[in-house]
Amino acid sequence: MKMYFSLFRMKLIAGMQYRAAAWAGIATQFFWGFMVIMIYEAFYRSSSAGNLPMDFDQVCRYVWLQQAFLYLFNLWNRDNELLEMITSGTVSYELCRPLELFPFWYARLLGQRLAGTVLRCVPVLMIASLLPGAYRMTLPPSVPHALLFLAALTVAMLLATAINMFVYILTFKLMNAGGAALIVSAFSEFLSGSLIAIPFMPKTLQYVLYVLPFRYTADFPFRFYSGNIPMTEGLWSLAAAVGWLAVLCLLGAVLMKRALRTAVLQGG
Amino acid sequence: MNAFRLLRKYISMLFQSAMEYRASFWLTAAGHFIVTFTSCISVLLMFERFGQLEGWTMWEVLLCTGAVQTAFTLAECFGRGFDTFRQLVRTGGLDTLLLRPRNIFLQIFGWRMDFTRIGRFLQGCFVMVLAVSHLPSLWFPAKLGVLALMVLSGAAIFTGVFILGATLCFWTVEGLEVVNILTYGGQEISKYPFDIYKKPYLVFFTGIIPYACSFYWPLLWLTGRSGSAWCILAPVLGLLFLIPACCIFKLGVRHYTSTGS
Numbered sequence: 001m002k003m004y005f006s007l008f009r010m011k012l013i014a015g016m017q018y019r020a021a022a023w024a025g026i027a028t029q030f031f032w033g034f035m036v037i038m039i040y041e042a043f044y045r046s047s048s049a050g051n052l053p054m055d056f057d058q059v060c061r062y063v064w065l066q067q068a069f070l071y072l073f074n075l076w077n078r079d080n081e082l083l084e085m086i087t088s089g090t091v092s093y094e095l096c097r098p099l100e101l102f103p104f105w106y107a108r109l110l111g112q113r114l115a116g117t118v119l120r121c122v123p124v125l126m127i128a129s130l131l132p133g134a135y136r137m138t139l140p141p142s143v144p145h146a147l148l149f150l151a152a153l154t155v156a157m158l159l160a161t162a163i164n165m166f167v168y169i170l171t172f173k174l175m176n177a178g179g180a181a182l183i184v185s186a187f188s189e190f191l192s193g194s195l196i197a198i199p200f201m202p203k204t205l206q207y208v209l210y211v212l213p214f215r216y217t218a219d220f221p222f223r224f225y226s227g228n229i230p231m232t233e234g235l236w237s238l239a240a241a242v243g244w245l246a247v248l249c250l251l252g253a254v255l256m257k258r259a260l261r262t263a264v265l266q267g268g
Numbered sequence: 269m270n271a272f273r274l275l276r277k278y279i280s281m282l283f284q285s286a287m288e289y290r291a292s293f294w295l296t297a298a299g300h301f302i303v304t305f306t307s308c309i310s311v312l313l314m315f316e317r318f319g320q321l322e323g324w325t326m327w328e329v330l331l332c333t334g335a336v337q338t339a340f341t342l343a344e345c346f347g348r349g350f351d352t353f354r355q356l357v358r359t360g361g362l363d364t365l366l367l368r369p370r371n372i373f374l375q376i377f378g379w380r381m382d383f384t385r386i387g388r389f390l391q392g393c394f395v396m397v398l399a400v401s402h403l404p405s406l407w408f409p410a411k412l413g414v415l416a417l418m419v420l421s422g423a424a425i426f427t428g429v430f431i432l433g434a435t436l437c438f439w440t441v442e443g444l445e446v447v448n449i450l451t452y453g454g455q456e457i458s459k460y461p462f463d464i465y466k467k468p469y470l471v472f473f474t475g476i477i478p479y480a481c482s483f484y485w486p487l488l489w490l491t492g493r494s495g496s497a498w499c500i501l502a503p504v505l506g507l508l509f510l511i512p513a514c515c516i517f518k519l520g521v522r523h524y525t526s527t528g529s
Contacts, residue, residue, distance in 0.1 A: 024445040024446045025445055027446060027449065028445055028446065028448060028449050028453070031449045031453055032449075032453065032456075035453070035456065035457050035465075038464065038465045038466065038469075039314075039460060039464065042321055042322055042460075042464035042465075043314060043317075043318045043321055045322065046318060046319075046320055046321050046322045046323070047318045047319065051317075174291075174292075174295065175292070176289075176291070176292040176295050176296065178292075178295075178296045178299065178384070179292060179295030179296040179298065179299045180295070180299075181299075182296060182299025182300065182302070182303065183295070183298060183299045183302055186299060186302040186303040186305075186306055187302060187306070189306070190306035190309070190310070195306060195307065195310040196310045196313060196314055200313065200314060200317045201313050201317075202313065202316060202317075205313075
């Protein structure tokens, strides 16, 4: 366990080195955030009120959280080094280590995620909380809300990493770095409510997405924070998210073992 | 003429090498298809919920989305060399290209192309065809011609931005994420007609990085919102963007000192 933790810390510190990249990232996030908010705003202006599942200020909070924690939950994240290792055969060095591959890579990816987020989230949230009117990022309504949000966010991060692991497992099978990652990420981004918030989707699609694990990486924590999900439902959702986390990690570890058993090392 | 032959040779070579890994090629192409497909579905679902957007109907907006996606894909496929230019600078590969007595732009275009984008290209075309079939007012050769012009002009501007981004590498060696605002961000923001955004965005994307010239202004004419000839001329004017972009790149090449590796 200690080994996995120190690896996680190593990646965290390495990621924090890229400060200029982080500033560029913040600029990008604001451009993106404002753009998404303006699109929602235009839709809100042209709708005859009454059938809207989220208040406009809730949408704004949702968007800012999404931008601030983009690196924490994004499902299109990919570590090209790992993909390269699998397709080039260098993964054999990784296998020589007296460590399990699944937790080893899991810790590595988790560290990268956290490093990317720590640098970005604070400035984004701070600037967003200075904006006027409905655009403003506000504090959660109460302390229990804040605690539950933090718990949900932690689970979201762990869950996103677990889902992300399947990209690498698939790459073992398909031996193609780009394609598998692209397909998994494109689908899961849509299913997690990152493209449009889930309440705006048709009812039948919503039911499907509620059953799947993807929504717990973005839709649930952010909509809970913005006040769109009540407390009791939040508690149940958190339990479901933890359940999914356990299932996906187990499944991932088992599939990884299987993939390794049949893996053929490429190259020399 | 020689240049054209050379370009054709480059394309066929790159295509053949991509086809060596056929399964991998199609898998990646499928991935690209899904990326733009989910993005179009999102636009569609928003209209399902809200009905219309400031007077724009769903098919009008999807026409714009399809055109933007097709244009961006063309630029990404053929302008891949500029998009990943930092690798040329970092590894010193640019030195080899500069030594050859051929046009540098031609060589960078020919250095890399990404044909897996065909997934996105087909998806974009499909959306445009679907949108046109729902908009009978577009069924005239002139209007379809303007639509094709929109795509071509958009592709040229996206390529121009890739070239500008590549130019930055001469000074920073690493690529800059900010450039993504103008490429991926530009694609995302042009998906919707610009009048739904705040005014400064329209001004910026008309006068400085002229995406609005290739998509928004001609769209006004296509959908009968404006009869002004400027709207049809706008995509042509947008093409002028390539001139300063190429000049700045040339300037960058003159300042280039090899990284030595």
